[in-house]
Amino acid sequence: MPKREDVHKVMVIGSGPIIIGQAAEFDYAGTQACQSLREEGISVVLCNSNPATIMTDLEIADRVYIEPLTAEYLEKVIERERPDGLLATLGGQTGLNLATELAERGILDKHGVELLGTPLSAIQKAEDRQFFKTLMRELGEPVPESISAEDMDTVRDFARERGMPLIIRPAYTLGGTGGGIARTWEQLEAIADRGLKLSPRRQVLVERCVPRDWKEIEYEVMRDANDTCITICNMENLDPMGVHTGDSIVVAPSQTLTDREYQMLRTASLRIIRGLKIEGGCNVQLALDPHSFAYYVIEVNPRVSRSSALASKATGYPIARVSAKIAIGLHLDEIPNAVTQKTTAAFEPALDYVVVKIPRWPFDKFQRADRSLGPQMKATGEVMAIDRTFEAALLKAARSLEVSQAGLDRPRNQPVSLETLSGKLREANDERLNYLAEAFWQAMPIEQAHDLTGIDPWFLRKIKNIVDAERRLLTAGLRLSDADLAEAKQFGLPDAVIAARTGIPEMTLRARRAALGLRPSYKMVDTCAAEFEAATPYFYSTYENDSQDALPPESDAYDKTSSADTAAADIRKQKPRAIVIGSGPIRIGQGIEFDYCSVHAVWALREAGYEAIIINNNPETVSTDFDTSDRLYFEPLTFEDVMNVIEIEKPEGVILQFGGQTALNLAEQLHEAGVPILGSSFSAIDMAEDRERLDTLLAELQIPRPPGRAVSSPAEALRAAEEVGYPALVRPSYVLGGRAMEIVYNPDELNGYMKHVTQVTTDRPIWIDHYVLGVEVEVDALCDGTDVLIPGIMEHIERAGVHSGDSMAVCPPQTLSPRVIDQVVEHATRLALRLGVRGLLNVQYVAQGEEVFVLEANPRASRTAPYLSKITGIPIIRLATLISIGRTLAELGYKGGLAPEPIHPAVKAPVFSFGKLSKVDVQLGPEMKSTGEVMGIDTDYAGALYKALVACGIEVPEQGVLVVTLADRDKAEALPVVREFERSGFQIYATSGTANFLVRNGTSARTVCKISEGSPNTLDLIRQNRVDLIINTLSPSHRVEEEGRQMRRAAVERGIPCLTSLDTARALLYALDKRRQVEMIHVRSMHEYVGHPRSEDECTVGGHEEA
């Protein structure tokens, strides 16, 4: 059937903020879907609360709503826009759940909105574990035995009958939060009891655990309305069953399956997608016995997913794009294949390479987190690598992680005893790959490693091959022959590892390789294993033993053996080229925002007549969509890998300022290698990045900054702290995202910190700054050498001391005086000019009264660039890119100075994934902890604030129970806040000290026991679901603090908002107050809020104003 003619306007729901389990892959999917629908002439209404996404750009959809993702708000959008259809399968679990809610509440029917693509019944059958099992039984597909239990006795009975191990998941919690595998009775009691407590309906699902060496295999399948079904890709998890696929190392295609096994599971997957009648893409997870043909179906996700993004990048097949077209009625064989441009979407990709994905975990940030991996996902992001051998691909992925390892490094705390080793291998954890390498360095037999890990011996042998290759280098040492070097390169070892093993400096190796012509060749990802000519400009490197096609990159336009016209190649050669360095895996502190920036940089370059080339390794993102740039190199972002691309592309220069710290960290080496850096020069970058150089410069410019010193011993630290004055902020030098940063109030706390932190960093100094209590302010400035444009000023809602990435912020500022604003603008302007910035400079300040101090200056695009671009309408990244290639602000039609304030205030609020990370403290501080953000925008500040809070999931009733427990130093400040909550109808509970203080000061707080004081205590209240809100500020005393941690964790697990900053509490009060005054929820599109030249008239036609 051709495209449906009755669907003209479609609403697409995005996945909201980035959280663990739901990251940038949905921006990639949603963006593709919007483009795909618009290609078919369909008008798209996009809803997403996450401003850091490409999909919320005005260019991507006809109408963009950056509004909270709740049924109430979405209904408002539906009322205004009256779409014909809703596409729910592209916004992750969030989108799916919202669509289900809208359908079940009759909202879709009421407004005549049809759920497109996969029908509601299919979604319900796939999502409800009980329905799902019934359907599988009907289809004759095996599923593990399970029950759902509401009390411990049922759990115990099941366990007695079926035996251990069992996997337990609390029902109705997000993403299986709080689940686990019980191998012993003790564990069973603990996990099931916790699960029952965690489940809002006191229900757990207990399922037989498959044996620990069963393989976890995934299939990505597609189906259209004509019942044509295809599989896009299958994937084999290196980690066997029991480790969430999102936390597993994954390989595509499967490696250890014979054709019979491959086809058996493929057939099962197709049977399931047919049985569910899914129209679009779907992910099927299966468990396969490594000793027979037995298998189980584990789960089906009736939507695009993290795995489908990975499969799209791994194969070149755009799953989301095709799913969107299927949803509006097209059949697979009516959809052109974007890759070959000759064939159709009805085919199965053939790979002629191997793909390895490794998750990126946040444990470098959360030292105290539980690092073990299990059925609940913990990774924030992932990297993917492509090569022609598994070893080479695994090595590429390992170095793409940016966890300061060049290859499969041995664990740092050597020597590792067999006991430690066995423990680390037995229980999956983020470092297991390194411990496996260690095991083979220690000559552990494959069988033993297999017994410990359950990992298929095939993978283990490959890891051992890597260790063996390194051992050969170790033996060769300085006498490494040219043949040895060639062998090592073909094997996939990077120069850095060869250098480390042989002792030959990396640069010497580079020179030797250049002399020998030992360079990688670049192969194309074309979905068809070279069977057809392809147009995908998507490449990966590999060392073939004959380097005959090393130069230039393989592409049919260059192909001497093909008939493709060389004229096109000639035109291509005339265009200047620029390389944009991407930002690698998503991690705390470096999120999707930087991918947003990279994509816009590429677009701006193409607009300026450049050939824009991108290098990146993150499979979840828009930047690595082969449609985004002129050429995509899917490569690690190390000096060697980047230089290899530079050598064949010979660009005019590279752009580093959009790839976060990843790209910036390459500046020095690229500069030394003579690579032109477009935009701010290396010296400008270095001056801003280097604390001491920046200090000197600020002093010279007479711009104040908090007094600070670098120290390298505890004694020195004490002295320095006295000099700068307590409270002091201490941190190791050169870290991104504020790792190991703390505020200390006295010498005792400082001593404690020094003891703890010197283990983290040995050879690097510690910085001690005076902690300035005040309002944090941030700007992103654009500088072309002559003019400095400041698109907007962001005022942070939480005071300095809460990391800028974790605090709420509002633009335009609400409380800053004109004098402060003048200083902010003036400091940024002088600093940018003096540094010689070409492009972006992010400056963070703290304003104490009328005095403004500079905290730091980042010579690159920052986390806030997308948000600021969206609310000001100034295309910040586009301007920065054009400036980088020599344009001026004046030429581009912009003047210097502070841009006019945006008319509508917008608040950005952080979102955390604490629920997924057990043992991590939710306390806000100078270390960044959030994984994503949302934005609220409205006609006034209170409205924007309220929407931001709703959007980030802080739903507080107008009255209820507030538990307060405060550090002594915060009590006085907290008093008016608590009073205000009481006045608006909250019942106040407080721990003894706090309660005494509050009562003495005229509030009616009731005392509740501390945890150590017996029952009923704060924990009991929380567990009984009697608490609606908690305000808890960090106390310096260790014992109290430990209790605080416990309470905060309990709150997280119950989904109870826990505010650790009085500023947040005040903001919440303000917003609640507003809600009492204004009844109506109202929404507007970004086109209306910000206005956009291209669609202004559309807005006045369609938009009936309310307000």
Added chain:
Amino acid sequence: MKALLCLEDGVTFEGESVGAPGIVTGEVVFNTGMTGYQEILTDPSYSGQIVTLTYPLIGNYGINAEDFQSARTQVAGFVVRQSTSDASNWRSKETLPEFLADRGVVAISGIDTRTLTRLLRSQGVMMGGIGVGVTAEEVMERVRKAPAYTSHDYVRSCSTPTPYLWTGKPEAVALDEIGPATSTRVAVLDLGVKYNILEQLRASGVEPIVFPCTSSADALLQIDPAGVVLTPGPGDPARLDYVVETTRDLLGKRPLFGICLGHQAIAHALGGRTFKLKFGHRGSNHPVRDLETGRVYITSQNHGFAVDPEGLESSGAAITQVNINDGTVEGLRHRDADAFSIQYHPEASPGPSDSSYLFQEFVERLHR
């Protein structure tokens, strides 16, 4: 040991020998399937061909005792990017390199198979040779002397010498020793049959009796089969006059089911023609549209020739299925003569089993 792959047009690739010693020649072709090397190595349709696998890691799951498609290896030579001894699978009995050496397959590994594939894609398949421990000159010499692929009849050398009943294992049994039929009998004209075709027939409830390719129609009809299956096989269908003749004689007498070469034989028997494709269809991902339902199936394919739709108009046969990628004929049906044929491989092995229903359909037709 060093090995060379030399192509007719002079291009040479250098790699490692991972099989038997010697020099072999054949038509160099590529297959894009990511699994199934064991089935491919033993598929008779690859006789006379040097097969390149585009998937780079070959040997991962070793060689097992069950997945063979014929009694011996059939390829003329074998080309891979990486052949591994790191085999891991519960059914694996030996590693791929052991197997290749043991069965005398000359194989080369470590070459850039993607560059080779691109070359074959743009220039078309061509003759070539693999030589172990010899010079390029020596290999080229043999390549020049080798007969053109289309000039040789490979079918005769891979067909069974005597008829036999398939009971799960190939055991030659003289016709008169076969005994009374226990279920519907089907005659299979062996042009290079794969075990799984016989297995699929058996699983559909019939007794397949396999006949040598040179058998006459009468010889087949002697057992009074309910239907006849014409199997896949190697080489140029245009030179198989004797097969075409048998097919022509069978048309209208018994329901016919032609697969791959068998399909091409039916086309010839109906007065049609076949032509050589530039680089053939070999892989597990070929989309075929059923013209009746519009539904697309992913099929396993392995053929270098295709049926020319033009010669068929007057034959009474209708095209039932086409390849989505290049529009070539994938299925024919002749209602009057009760003949049905497809270009792809419903028996898969390797490849998707989307079209295994065709065996059941055929058997159901016999019962009607």
